[in-house]
Amino acid sequence: MTAESPRSDCRILVADDDPAMVSMLADGLAELGYAVVTATSAPDAIRLARDSTIDVLVTDLRMPEVDGIELLALSKRIAPERPVLVMTAFGAIDTAMESLRKGAHHYLLKPFKVAELDLYIRRALEQRALRQETRTLKRAFHDRYGMDSLVAESGAMQEVRDLVERVADADIPVLLVGETGTGKGLVARVLHAHGTRSAGPFVAVNCAALPENLLESELFGHVKGAFTGATANRAGLFVEADGGTLFLDEIGDMAPALQAKLLDVLERRVVRAVGSAREREVDVRIVSATHRDLPARVASGQFREDLRYRLEGIAIAIPPLRHRRDDIARLASRFLADARSASPKAVVDRFSTEAMTQLLEYGWPGNVRELQHAVARAVVLGRSAEAVAADLPPAIVERRSRRASVDFGDEIIPVRELQRRYAAWALERVGGRKAMACEKLGIDGKTLNKWLANSDD
Template sequence: MDDQRNMRATTALLLRSEGYDVLEAAAGEEALGVLSGSGVDLLLTDLKMEPMDGLTLLKRALEVAPRLQIIMMTAFGSIESAVEAMRLGAYDYVTKPFKEGELRYRVERALERARLLSQVGLFADEFNERHGLSALVGSSPAMRELTSRLQRVAQSDATVLVQGESGTGKELVARAVHAHSRRKNKPYVPVNCAAISETLLESELFGHAKGAFTGAVRTRKGLVEEADGGTLFIDEVTETTPAFQSKLLRTLQDGEVRRVGESTAVRVDVRIVAATNRDIELEVREKRFRQDLYYRLNVVTLRVPPLRERLEDVPALAMHFLKRANARSPSPRRLSEAAVEHLKGYSFPGNVRELENLVEQAAALAETEELQPEDFPLRPNARVDAIGSLGAPPLSATPGSRRPTLAEAVEEAERRAIVQALETHGMDLSSVAEELGVSSTTLWRKMKRLNLRSLGPE
């Protein structure tokens, strides 16, 4: 879309030579008519036009086609207006005169984003089916309580805090909340705070302006804006710094996001689902997590029970994982009754993730079609005795001494688990983290907190 005929014709010829279907319009009203009558993915428009300028066309075009990608063409001296256009919903901008390669690159990226957003709509039903309540396998009382509570909260826009040990399936719960909400046809955007370095996390979530820091060669939307209208899942939220927590709190309070390096905020409509495997109340008491942010996140809590608290779900879970493994294998397996009983007698320190890994390993390596107990090597000291207690030695108090608090008991258990894994794998922290079911970043932070730094890298 350009009111200068030569510029419009030249640009259209270039894009057609790349194999794109191109429709031309000489004025804003004509462009809106084209948009309303065809499935256009990308609008390439000049900023300075008459009688309808580019910003007005941008606003009206997004009303006609909310998922439309828009690239603004502007002279160098009008870059501020182009940045304003991006705040209003444009995907990108290009300055005139532009190089052919630069335009091709920006068009390709914009169309790729259009395809991704289209898939969000096309596969919404598939997402809902795959990540709905049917993905939460189990009929134990603990799981029935979880699914009942989940269904009630999903219908609202309340912020949800998902708590549970590593490997229990917290992200499955978050996806189910989205799949059963009124936002289910909008984006679901996950981010793992422990998997992103502290210096990049703010930019990743909130976006950044061009030149905000070294390497920021272009203005970029963050994940919060990408999730606009949908759900943002913030995993391992307690792994963040107080400075980042302050910015996240402001987004929750004001419904606005401010990109790094910009002074103007952008309105967003995002539902937040956060998750942690820590005792977040202890983190608040120890001043490692902001109390005001905790109250903002903890509107509704969904606790995901560890597998040892619902061992009656082990057979159904094992069959679920085996069915998935069989779908990828030319040699289908089946579970013997002895193997099921073998698994039910185990406490699963690594929770559902550990069971999934055990089943996939057995399906891949077993020599017979029917899986036997010997196909499932289990960790020592993690058996369940006849009365249902864990075989691992418990923390105890001598007569007359103070019993350890729950937080102290958890800390001691974490210390023992990390030390044992280090003894097994040496200083291969990747293998240690994998065995413990946490990220390498989380492992290192736990080692620092437990004063185990002398065992790790300096």
């Protein structure tokens, strides 16, 4: 129930040995629209408290035969989520405080107005609804990111899934490494969903997407006035993730100065907001990811070696899609179902043999993300139940026409021809993207063009 929802949806039990008090509260609450049941004796109070349809219990603290503390305990056993409000006289404050420790939502000192009781009832129900919604969202998160969400027909991914299963419960940092688009974010969420912190929050941030000063504020928080534009206090992502998991995506791109502050937080488990002199303890599990070669960045001075070791409690390498071709068909089917859900008017429900062959043979330089986009495109553009090759992106369709070969058989060829064929083959494998081909080959663009042209110039 929210503040705007009908009060008639809520059944309230009012229990007090004073009939006049019960009558006054029942009449007042009924006028506000609540459905009210009453009890002025211990047997009635116990019988009605066992009724699971009662939404809120309002009980006097001191009654003959059974007191409010006992009724509170009974209610918590029968309906743990049911809010209990305790009424008490001024002289019983200590007992009222005890009721709070035992799970009562609030206590009210007699005499009080019905409007005050109404306020606490609505607050209690709103908090219960929020807790229920949070649990629902957490269950949905767990269901969405079950182990089956990691498609693992291939041996390479079966090894990844096995490792994820083994380290999910281990409360140590995990570093996910792999090319862009391989699914590192999905693995991070699966780790959280199956770990001991699954009941806590999962908070993600892309360290490459924000400038250094903004990322510092996002991670550690800031106080009002700490810098221009800081118009209010902000807790920061470490605090938001307290009790759960903080996913630091693209950690290899973090600025060196920020790496030092991150290392300090990880070592001491305290965070200090920008502009604040106070530290706050945090308890988070760190899962980080990068497509960078961290050892190379350490060697070049771009990444702290001590931070690398702190993050790399367990390293999990996510294979590129070209190394897990046995997963392509199942991934494509899953993405097709997702795309159909997003486009209810789409008619495509399967791939033609030719289209699937093209998906299986393509090099996928953009990895799983590129496959997902290719399938979504085919679903949107397809004009029949069967997606054909022409519905796929041009980079995939045109691949065969410019297919290169590195199979020389028994032929002995000049080194220049070897360079040309190998460069053409590598370029094809990365979907014609010269920058990526240069990175894979370890050469610059000028050298790649020379190889492709078979030129000595």
